[in-house]
Amino acid sequence: MSGRVAIIGIGITEFGELWDQRYRDLITKAGTKAIIDAGIEGEDIEGLYIGSMSPGLFSGQEHIGALVADYSGLIGIPAVRVEGACASGSLALREAYLAIKSGEMDIVVAGGVEKMTDVSASYATVTLMGAGDQEWETFKGATFPSIYALMARRHMFEYGTTIEQISQVAVKSHDNACLNPNAQFPFRVTLDQVMRSSLIADPLRLLHCSPLSDGAAAVVLASEEKAKELSKNPVWIRASSTATDTLALHDRKSLSRMDSTILAAGKAYKKAGIKPKDIEFAEVHDCFSIAEILAIEGLGFCGIGEGGRLTEGGDTALDGRIPINTSGGLKGKGHPVGATGIAQAVEATLQLRGDAGKRQVKDARLGLIHNVGGSGATTVIHILEVD
């Protein structure tokens, strides 16, 4: 074990409906930016991990590791695709981290990519149900908006969470997205606009839902020795953890709590030797606005059931006590599912380098990224810091 692992380079594409760019264009663009940012050459790279959820169903393409190695001019190197539904990106980051920790490699690229807008919205909705339980959810007609709607209803019932509180998540995400040049939706929305938007799955409305997106992101990871040699501003991975839960929502102990997040967070804080209150900012998985509330509760930024009130009080805003989703989150920035976990790492790195521009969290030195697959069957957490 070679000590710590650092992020020494980051790259990201714009997120949106990018009909003029292919899947392979997006990921090679993000990867090239990351390599340039790291100040290394392609030949320095010893391995490649790519997170992508459903390129087979979206584009008829599997064998993603080799595809990306080939089109990045890195032919020959070890290249692996990692999948865990919408948590695929963070799982790729984690596998790259473990590969360096194993001592087998010193410099590894972790990327994430999805191209979701070349198919119809209904086809995409069914494809995304690959993240749920095919037999018990998909086949019965469930979709993710309806599954998260059940979680929202239950949270409202148990804790008195209001639709205004849930809507405030989206308002904040759009506020932050305005400050992110790569965001899919860089415009503000009012609480009233969110609450009057089209009903999708009661109580969730259009502006509570993250979009279908195309996009990619990549980070270069290095062993401690290489990071110190190559980088002036390494961002260290202080902890990496992941946990699972039942695939289908109805099998869970609770509909209003995300137990995989609670479990993964506990492991991550223990590994890092810190408490939730030590975290200065976080990127969390707000695929639907209720999911952000479940996330900040599961991560211990407030008690279970208090996430709505924390949001309403402004604590999670850019200038609040614990800024959440400074990037605009999945709602404002976009959600090309395989790319999302890596995009979170890019945002956290910008914050920790002090390079986040108008959305900079002042003096940020310790942040957390949180990526979820499905309705919570997978959670992946990384805690990042600067010395």
Next chain:
Amino acid sequence: MSGRVAIIGIGITEFGELWDQRYRDLITKAGTKAIIDAGIEGEDIEGLYIGSMSPGLFSGQEHIGALVADYSGLIGIPAVRVEGACASGSLALREAYLAIKSGEMDIVVAGGVEKMTDVSASYATVTLMGAGDQEWETFKGATFPSIYALMARRHMFEYGTTIEQISQVAVKSHDNACLNPNAQFPFRVTLDQVMRSSLIADPLRLLHCSPLSDGAAAVVLASEEKAKELSKNPVWIRASSTATDTLALHDRKSLSRMDSTILAAGKAYKKAGIKPKDIEFAEVHDCFSIAEILAIEGLGFCGIGEGGRLTEGGDTALDGRIPINTSGGLKGKGHPVGATGIAQAVEATLQLRGDAGKRQVKDARLGLIHNVGGSGATTVIHILEVD
């Protein structure tokens, strides 16, 4: 780094058209067998890696790590799907190996699974083309039989390889499959039968082609310390390596050579500190009979261009100098693509334990497994041994 990593448990299902068993049934069955074989409990397992190529296209199911954790009763543990087309299984084995080497886990299950026969053969053929280049091969109408046919023709042209030699691969595979109770095709075929079988893609005929299959396999890996504590017959992973090549065949330097295999083999032998002649038996990726010839050449068991003659001379038979595919290979045993790499590890473990029954290679102490994605864009190699 905690020293060596061992296989301490193995499990495999029958391979074939298993219409009465679901995807999730197959992998949990294989996993349960492996856990029982290892003599451990589910709670001992710290992580799960599952190789599967196209469950999204075959069954509408992604998020495979969480699915398997859930249906195996291992809810909570880290669970990741790994994909590299038909090399997905071996890549899962490799990631499990790296996870243990990283020091983060001590006992990890690596599984592989595919369910390919619930769809039409034409749908399956297009799905499998996800392993090729969607834009340059699939979209233009190429299929894997036609791609491997090009490689066969070129090999015949360059090296004088005959169709009889290529056919002898299939004859041998079926001979060995007769001795494997899990094989899909446990019957003999004659050279004449192979050469008169239906033409699929000239010069390849039906009996040169591995089938569509359902099946799963799993192995339990443990750190050196845990392996010595738990196992009476650990099989050690002496080297793990992988390499890539261009995704599309036409971009390669040569059509009659598998450069990713040559590269990965070179790295594996170097790590292990051995020569090809030290290997006593191997399971190689014979998705088409020509592929076995390319494999044994790339692995250095004979010179480039000599694989046909090596096969014809009987050197690769069960009682030959270097027995290849004692399991029956992909041709005789079946080829549920994501399961294949793990099934190879199961076979090698049986051989090294001396538990291979009628297909036992006498006194086997050092074996190699070789798994390919697509037409050779990914190769994964593991060298296994007993003390």
